[in-house]
Amino acid sequence: MYVQQIYTGCLAQAAYYIESDGEAAIIDPLRDTQVYIDIATARKAKIKYIFETHFHADFVSGHIDLVKKTGAKVVYGPQAKAAYEIVVAEDGQEFAMGKCKVQVIHTPGHTTESCCFLLKDESGKATSLFSGDTLFVGEVGRVDLAANMNLPKEQLASMLYDSIEKLKKLPDDVVVYPGHGAGSACGKNIGTESTTTIGKERKGNYALQPMSREAFVNIMVSGLETPPQYFFTDAVINRKGYEADMETLMNHNVKSLDVSAFKKEITSGTVILDTRSAEDFAKEHIPGSINIGLGGQFAIWTGTLFGKVPFLLICDDGKENETVMRLARVGYDDVRGFLKGGIKAWKDAGNTVQSIESVSATEFMKHIGEDKIIDVRNDGEMANGMVHDAIAMPLATLSKRLNELDKNEHYYVHCAGGYRSMIALSILQKEGFTKLTNVSGGVSAMVKAGLKLEVPEEA
Numbered sequence: 001m002y003v004q005q006i007y008t009g010c011l012a013q014a015a016y017y018i019e020s021d022g023e024a025a026i027i028d029p030l031r032d033t034q035v036y037i038d039i040a041t042a043r044k045a046k047i048k049y050i051f052e053t054h055f056h057a058d059f060v061s062g063h064i065d066l067v068k069k070t071g072a073k074v075v076y077g078p079q080a081k082a083a084y085e086i087v088v089a090e091d092g093q094e095f096a097m098g099k100c101k102v103q104v105i106h107t108p109g110h111t112t113e114s115c116c117f118l119l120k121d122e123s124g125k126a127t128s129l130f131s132g133d134t135l136f137v138g139e140v141g142r143v144d145l146a147a148n149m150n151l152p153k154e155q156l157a158s159m160l161y162d163s164i165e166k167l168k169k170l171p172d173d174v175v176v177y178p179g180h181g182a183g184s185a186c187g188k189n190i191g192t193e194s195t196t197t198i199g200k201e202r203k204g205n206y207a208l209q210p211m212s213r214e215a216f217v218n219i220m221v222s223g224l225e226t227p228p229q230y231f232f233t234d235a236v237i238n239r240k241g242y243e244a245d246m247e248t249l250m251n252h253n254v255k256s257l258d259v260s261a262f263k264k265e266i267t268s269g270t271v272i273l274d275t276r277s278a279e280d281f282a283k284e285h286i287p288g289s290i291n292i293g294l295g296g297q298f299a300i301w302t303g304t305l306f307g308k309v310p311f312l313l314i315c316d317d318g319k320e321n322e323t324v325m326r327l328a329r330v331g332y333d334d335v336r337g338f339l340k341g342g343i344k345a346w347k348d349a350g351n352t353v354q355s356i357e358s359v360s361a362t363e364f365m366k367h368i369g370e371d372k373i374i375d376v377r378n379d380g381e382m383a384n385g386m387v388h389d390a391i392a393m394p395l396a397t398l399s400k401r402l403n404e405l406d407k408n409e410h411y412y413v414h415c416a417g418g419y420r421s422m423i424a425l426s427i428l429q430k431e432g433f434t435k436l437t438n439v440s441g442g443v444s445a446m447v448k449a450g451l452k453l454e455v456p457e458e459a
Helices: 034-042 063-070 153-167 198-204 213-221 230-240 246-253 259-265 278-283 298-305 320-329 342-348 361-365 395-404 419-430 442-448
Strands: 002-008 013-020 023-027 046-051 073-076 094-097 100-106 115-120 126-132 175-178 271-274 311-314 335-339 357-359 372-375 411-414 436-439
Touching (some): 013 034, 013 100, 013 126, 023 034, 034 046, 034 063, 046 063, 063 073, 230 298, 278 357, 298 320, 298 395, 311 320, 361 436, 361 442, 395 419, 419 436, 436 442
Parallel strands (some): 023 046, 046 073, 126 175, 311 335, 357 436, 372 411
Antiparallel strands (some): 013 023, 094 100, 100 115
């Protein structure tokens, strides 16, 4: 019996390859499927099943492409309804895979069809639980993403209560392989470890502690931040299916444009997405471009900030394929091309560039109280401490709150480490704000330099 986690940090997502006696299964695959096929080929195994824990909202699954390439069957839990051929398993149903079996445990709550897959060895002993978005490290799945089912989150939370009670009955030594890690918006505050056990979660996970159904529901429906824009679109794509495979998209979207062709593609609805580092973007960039660097949670932030818009790309040389692939993973298929030669080509053609001023945390601390400060971290981070008099304006909601800011004011902008603050600054600059300064290193650098943060009263 063999288990391999394939973790994608950009999405804080984990897919799994499991195998026994030459037969394999993939759990929750991403759209770029070659990695799973390569593993099976190297291990001389045949992919028999594709197990989906639910209709994912945070990425486009690769199950349809995998079926075409391998002939495997797609298995969903009870109540799943798709526009393509699937096996709708019953609660408790087992699927033979080599000398092992995979048992379906229906765990509605995150969605109605959500399920976990329990791997049993040849003796029938439960060894591993692939918990999808039902159970995470130190957390459970959020209950407000089944909008297409028109179910109130309170009802879904009540379902999740029963599902968690079911999982708590599993043996302590069962290894839990969750669908997401820290940073995913599918849970409120997911832990940083990549795996856990039922025993550890029973002891340390707040949601697995003894409590009434009413208390559990109240906890589950509170403190939910607005989900990224693309979540509901991707859930529909995964339910209805898609036509373009990854290879087709890559061939179409990885398109080199010279400066003239690039400028012709710029329209009122096109987003110029600069995927270079925050430092390089700050030095020089195309006016009106938005910086979301490949070095961070690129796909998540792109999906959080933009609807289904056409993109033009600015990439570091050699990163064009990766950028297009990572956009396709979350359902962004309308890429018009990338600027050949990047910023240098843009400048060589006589076009202007913009920059953004940055200061160190130490320098910033000398000026606290002189100008306005914007903190673009999320609410949970800010609850642990903020710079005195900073304006709480999480990045996810920034664009909707620009009317609260004055373009005549000077703003210092920071996050935890500098990645999100540059995204925010690029948005502000595009919207006409000119007096802007980035705080390099964010709160992490400030604390290291000796700044004492203030805990907000409401926290």
